[in-house]
Amino acid sequence: xxxxxxxxxxxxxxxxxxxxxxxxxxxxxxxxxxxxxxxxxxxxxxxxxxxxxxxxxxxxxxxxxxxxxxxxxxxxxxxxxxxxxxxxxxxxxxxxxxxxxxxxxxxxxxxxxxxxxxxxxxxxxxxxxxxxxxxxxxxxxxxxxxxxxxxxxxxxxxxxxxxxxxxxxxxxxxxxxxxxxxxxxxxxxxxxxxxxxxxxxxxxxxxxxxxxxxxxxxxxxxxxxxxx
Numbered sequence: 001x002x003x004x005x006x007x008x009x010x011x012x013x014x015x016x017x018x019x020x021x022x023x024x025x026x027x028x029x030x031x032x033x034x035x036x037x038x039x040x041x042x043x044x045x046x047x048x049x050x051x052x053x054x055x056x057x058x059x060x061x062x063x064x065x066x067x068x069x070x071x072x073x074x075x076x077x078x079x080x081x082x083x084x085x086x087x088x089x090x091x092x093x094x095x096x097x098x099x100x101x102x103x104x105x106x107x108x109x110x111x112x113x114x115x116x117x118x119x120x121x122x123x124x125x126x127x128x129x130x131x132x133x134x135x136x137x138x139x140x141x142x143x144x145x146x147x148x149x150x151x152x153x154x155x156x157x158x159x160x161x162x163x164x165x166x167x168x169x170x171x172x173x174x175x176x177x178x179x180x181x182x183x184x185x186x187x188x189x190x191x192x193x194x195x196x197x198x199x200x201x202x203x204x205x206x207x208x209x210x211x212x213x214x215x216x217x218x219x220x221x222x223x224x225x226x227x228x
Contacts, residue, residue, distance in 0.1 A: 007161045011170020012177070018129070019048075019178035024119055026182065027207040032112035033183035034190050041186065044112030045179025051120030052175060055130040056168075059138060075222030080122045082216035089208035124218070137171065138163055 020026075025048040033041025120126055140163035161167060 003161050004164070004166045007164050007166040008170040008173075011167040011172075012174040013170075015171040015174020015176075016178055017174075018171075019175045020182075022207065023125075024123065024208055025116055027203070028112060028116045028119065029179065029182060030186055030203070033186040036112070038183045038187045040112050041183025042180050044116040045183065047113035047116035048120045049172070049175050049179055050113075051117050051123075051126065052130075053172070054121065055126065055134065056138075056172075059130050059134050071222055072226055075219050075226070079216060079219030079223065082212045082214070082219055084119055084122060084212075086209060086212035086216070089205045089212055093202070093205040137167060140164075 025045075029041050029044045029048070032044040141161075
């Protein structure tokens with residue numbers, strides 16, 4: 001298998017691994033999907049992915065590193081993100097009484113794209129990723145997967161080219177697979193379980209509120225050090 005194809009596949013797996021874990025972005029995607037349908041969920045996913053694209057471009061320009069050099073700026077960003085997550089948690093909680101019948105007959109319009117995009121831009125974990133791992137993706141080089149894992153007998157058999165277009169394309173392709181496939185899976189389950197919408201909305205509210213409070217505490221600690 002060629003190094004280009006290996007890098008493409010590695011990028012897809014990496015993008016999926018980054019996008020799949022539970023968190024505020026997937027909470028928004030889940031809520032939009034079960035309440036308003038696949039289109040709304042995919043739009044929310046596209047909003048989160050668009051923020052990654054912005055960070056990717058900023059990383060190319062070296063702008064993302066500014067956040068690392070100015071803790072006060074990071075604290076403000078985290079605080080804004082915490083407030084937004086708490087606000088959206090309230091909106092998710094208000095969706096608890098939404099039925100699938102009402103959702104299916106309602107227009108597909110939603111603020112999911114904007115909501116996920118803004119949350120992602122103020123998500124310190126996403127910024128941290130592009131300050132660390134994301135920068136590594138862009139730097140030209142090579143990673144021997146099995147050698148790094150300590151499997152000497154297979155060293156050299158799977159080498160991924162960092163900084164290659166194939167890796168970057170695969171990475172965003174993996175994210176794209178998740179943000180379209182995850183809403184599709186939720187909508188398919190929605191058709192079988194009538195009570196899924198309020199359950200997902202409730203879980204989304206809890207996840208958003210939890211992250212929102214955590215972000216606010218983080219921001220308070222950072223800003224408190226400057227105030228002191």
